[in-house]
Amino acid sequence: MPLPLPEPSTFSELTGLLLGKETSVRAGSPIPKNRRNAVATYIDKSRKILYATITDATFAITAGSALALLPDKVVKEALKAGAPTPTMLENAYEVLNVSASLFNEIKNTPIHVKIDKLKREGELPSAFLERLTRPAQRIDLVHSIPGYPDGNVTLLTFV
Amino acid sequence: MKILVVDDSKAMRMIVIRTLRQSGCGDHSITEASNGKEAFAKLSTEDFDLVLCDMNMPEMNGLELLSALRAKGCPVKFGFVTSEGTASMRQQAQEAGASFLVSKPFTVETFSAAVRHAILAA
Numbered sequence: 001m002p003l004p005l006p007e008p009s010t011f012s013e014l015t016g017l018l019l020g021k022e023t024s025v026r027a028g029s030p031i032p033k034n035r036r037n038a039v040a041t042y043i044d045k046s047r048k049i050l051y052a053t054i055t056d057a058t059f060a061i062t063a064g065s066a067l068a069l070l071p072d073k074v075v076k077e078a079l080k081a082g083a084p085t086p087t088m089l090e091n092a093y094e095v096l097n098v099s100a101s102l103f104n105e106i107k108n109t110p111i112h113v114k115i116d117k118l119k120r121e122g123e124l125p126s127a128f129l130e131r132l133t134r135p136a137q138r139i140d141l142v143h144s145i146p147g148y149p150d151g152n153v154t155l156l157t158f159v
Numbered sequence: 160m161k162i163l164v165v166d167d168s169k170a171m172r173m174i175v176i177r178t179l180r181q182s183g184c185g186d187h188s189i190t191e192a193s194n195g196k197e198a199f200a201k202l203s204t205e206d207f208d209l210v211l212c213d214m215n216m217p218e219m220n221g222l223e224l225l226s227a228l229r230a231k232g233c234p235v236k237f238g239f240v241t242s243e244g245t246a247s248m249r250q251q252a253q254e255a256g257a258s259f260l261v262s263k264p265f266t267v268e269t270f271s272a273a274v275r276h277a278i279l280a281a
Contacts (some may be wrong), residue, residue, distance in 0.1 A: 014264055016262070017264035017265070017266060018174075018264035067170045067174070068170040068173060087169075089166070090168065090169070090170070091170045093168075093172055094168040094171055095213070096167075097242060098242040098263045098264055099242075100242055101243075101244055101262065101263070103242075103243070104162075104243075104244075104245050109189045112245060112247070113240075114215055114243070115215075
């Protein structure tokens with residue numbers, strides 16, 4: 001039986017608290033290969049990757065901007081370019097870092113993970129990209145932050 | 160009161176400082192450090208009344224910072240602000256000498272309750 005994934009609503013509860021906005025999630029679709037932007041991996045004590053989150057550029061831009069209240073102009077430019085700035089990506093990392101708590105607080109699942117890395121799609125080895133296509137379990141979500149376009153995020157487990 | 164905010168994320172330091180202000184602690188003198196090593200250097204040359212520190216950071220993590228401070232006899236009031244909110248992490252933090260642990264993400268109320276309690280006890 002695969003490791004359980006958090007309830008989708010817990011993800012928006014977490015981002016809502018973190019970003020200070022009424023965020024929400026709804027069921028989405030897998031992010032197409034050419035729209036994946038960043039992948040965070042979560043490791044246990046033995047450095048085994050148990051979970052990962054995949055985001056598209058819009059999630060990285062919107063969550064990364066909302067966290068630090070970045071100016072609208074900067075957000076629009078990044079959305080137009082389809083790429084988060086380094087600051088947005090650093091902030092998105094922090095959102096995904098805090099998201100580790102969702103995996104650690106699943107009932108009756110005594111595991112402990114922490115974020116290892118947040119990598120851009122192009123920085124990942126092809127073997128790992130291949131692994132992303134066959135997780136043990138996945139949840140694809142559309143993530144909404146008021147005032148921003150919807151982003152996409154996938155939570156998955158390999159075990 | 161002098162407060163040192165330690166987190167490798169600039170955005171999180173900003174959020175912690177903003178929440179300190181929302182908690183009515185905006186009048187205190189606030190200094191920032193981006194990892195445990197930098198915080199240790201600041202604490203070696205300057206007196207602080209409270210340290211608000213992330214757990215997972217590069218260079219020197221929060222637990223290592225707290226252990227190093229206690230090892231050299233520094234009694235500064237120390238609280239963790241971290242995504243590591245499990246019972247075992249809370250126990251580790253307490254055993255290392257932390258006064259409290261606020262898990263991220265936090266509300267102004269939970270943050271305020273922990274910090275105000277520490278400030279009043281300082």
